[in-house]
Amino acid sequence: MGASLSRLTEGDEGPNSIRTGLGDIPESCVASVFMYLSPPEICKLARVNRAFRGAASADFVWESKLPSNYRELWQTLFSECPENLTKQEIYALLCRPVPFDGGSKEVWLEKTTGAVCLTISSRAMSITGIDDRRYWNWIPTDESRFHGVAYLQQIWWFEVDGEVEFCFPEGAYSLFFRVHLGKASKKLGRRVCNFEHIHGWDIKPVRFHLSTSDGQNASRDCYLEESNKNGSEWNKPYSRGAWLKCHVGDFRVNSSDSPTKIKYSMTQIDCTHTKGGLCVDSVFIVPVNLSERRKACSLLERGR
Template identity: 60%
Template sequence: MGASLSSLTENESTANGRPGLGDIPENCVACVFMYLTPPEICNLARLNHAFRGAASSDSVWDSKLPSNYHHLLDVLPQRIYEGFSKKDIFAFLSRPVPFDDGNKEVWLDRISGRICMSISTKAMLITSGEDRRHWNWFPTEESRFHVVAYCQQVWWFEVSGSVKFPFPPDIYTLTFRVRLGKFYKRLGRRVCNFEHTHGWDLGPVQYELFTSDGQHAVSEYSLDDSDQDDTSANLKRGDWIEYKVGEFIVSRSDPATEVRFSMKQIDCTHSKGGLCIDSVSITPSDLKARRSKGVSKYQ
């Protein structure tokens, strides 16, 4: 059976004169590849010369790239991608492309070729964020930006930010990635410190987003009471959790869509603290739904 399969992948016909996979014209293979995902194309490219040639065709990879992929390239010096084929461009953009002084990243999902984005807390406005009595920054390998904001103690809590980008038409979900408690390593082990964690059980935190075309979404979560939401019932203090702010729809890339977002609890009747904020993510909604539902652990 192995010999039979091997003969089918050769460029010549099989011994009995019947055509094999190697006899299929490269342009026909390329037409089929347009309906497959990038990982499937890369796997099939190993079969024979015709499949490898089709898997390198610009027409195949042009169908996998978003229509305005050049906007992702615009944030980079041209010399970096000069001479790249469409396959090279897809492979390059499937890795995070930093912009805005490295505080934001955008990339293509490797399966669907759709745009995803992450925004560091460094790119956001934090009330009293410069006062080290209230806020600190500390490095961590658990963040894609290698640094997170830590709220030690505040009365007025508000974190906000914005991004303007020519998102391709799609439905997107915006989430905040946060965690109760501060963590550090001791003798190579991850140690939890909840010394300053307080106040989050006394009232919900409000999340909000606005878009430049008038869309608005708002949600509320109690950060220190996971039993209130079935989707987070198994989560405990110390887990990174993505809280869904809401969805917005992009119907056209031009003009670019501006998204403004915030996370706040401005009830000054009690202090709160002991909270880490990592980033905001913007992801096509059905991609997000496959990985998580509502509030989830960060993967």
Template identity: 50%
Template sequence: MGVGASSVGAAEGCGRGWGPRHTSLGDMPESCVAAVLLYLDPAEICQVACLNRAFRGAASADCIWAAKLPANHRYLAALAAAADDDDCSCGCDGVAAEGSCSTVAIKKELYARLCRPTPFDGGTKEFWIEKKGGFCMSISSKAMSITGRNDRRYWSDLSTEESRFHSVAYLRQIWWLEVDGEIDFCFPAGSYSLFFRLHLGRPRTRRARRRGGSDNDIHGWDIRPARFRLSTSDHQQHTTASEAHARLASPGRWVLYHVGDFAVSSPDEVTELRFSMMQIDCTHTKGGLCVDSVCIYPKRHGGYEEDCVFCQKIL
């Protein structure tokens, strides 16, 4: 009887926490958790960090986020620091010091900073890292050479919230359309797709879109094909010619027109990109076109999405 009572007491004691404790997920060493987190993308890492203290500690480890950062993150961080110094209001006068707004020592904080858009070249260009990984860039129409741009008979600058640069180039009417751009940049290694972001018709406010209406300025895009070109300093070239009525369509919508793809193998070398859009058949005029920007995104396997994440937010 004494033995039985002792056994029951021991069992009850275990239930009250007096005896041996069962191991749980929180008992895993942070080093083991970190080894698992290396296989997750940044968004998933942030989700599992809410499980317990072990996962939260491992999710902040430098070794985890160093593996997620681009190989040339120091180059990108220097551009981000310069942009932050230009906007700094802390009185540091742009001098980098330990703990100042110009210095980010923790890799997780650095990754979070690079996920925010970084303007450069006078605010006419921006780059950022997708939260799930992947380098992106946007180049404003203000950074491009546009034939007849300074002649108000042909082009005008329109302010709009539908552009991340808050301004687009609007074509009233012209015989010879040519838009050229270039950029020299140390892109992280990978494969990329380049798009022109265009809109047939004037950009409207939300109220105007609800009312509807026609764009009388839209004309000339169903006669001849528009031609897009892309070339790089290492001789990658793409030329896309398509029927204008099939490509420059969907009035009232922002559309990404795929120009071509390019690959970067060395992130420490400057890649020179040249891109253009033209319709130079002078037998007719064309007009009613908004040129917003050129977008560079990681190449999507299995096809291309017509609208990027930013476009989906504003359409």
């Protein structure tokens, strides 16, 4: 393979030979091959020569990488149709997180696959008792892409609800809550966590739930801290001091012609005990194959 590529690049050395190289491959042929490559691979190969660079900027190559409903997505975010932009420029702009709905939501394309990802701030959710500072406080933090989280000190009735209506491309999606046990801050430039208010999450599990406008439902019970219950049927608890990626469930979008409404919730409404010491940051919706391949780590552990 290497020898063949070398001969193709350098050409034959015979006296009557016609020197050929990668630059002699028709640009249209290179572009046709690029349609089967990922965007990062296309960008790397664009540096090979002028023909590859021209093929890498072809509109039909980048249109194959964009989601099928990219025009509707663009109008949702920017209002105007991208008439004067190339498809490559549209792809590059959509790969950057774009805030909308008053800055309470962000959407972007995952660079490698072009998959649509969405995140929703806790400020766009309905939180029981959020207006009473005896229970909840809004605290600023640079660990959130929304620069602030809802922090629970103590409450009996814990309920966080939200909904979003969005025109997702066809495919399967996973929904996660991003939360944190304890309150993180910085002292002398170092990250420290205060676990003072954490209690009650080991007594009963938290119920996660989602439903869609076309009748899909998913539920999950999970302890946020180690439980004394042996042989628990519920999922493994999480650890203190780190952002938790709580998988609520999966749903499928069968048509991108109309928006899908998703309702989601995180509740622990057993009033026999109080619970506290929890930060609620946001909800993430990402394609299932992306969450499985990366386990959502690189995407969800980044605050911004």
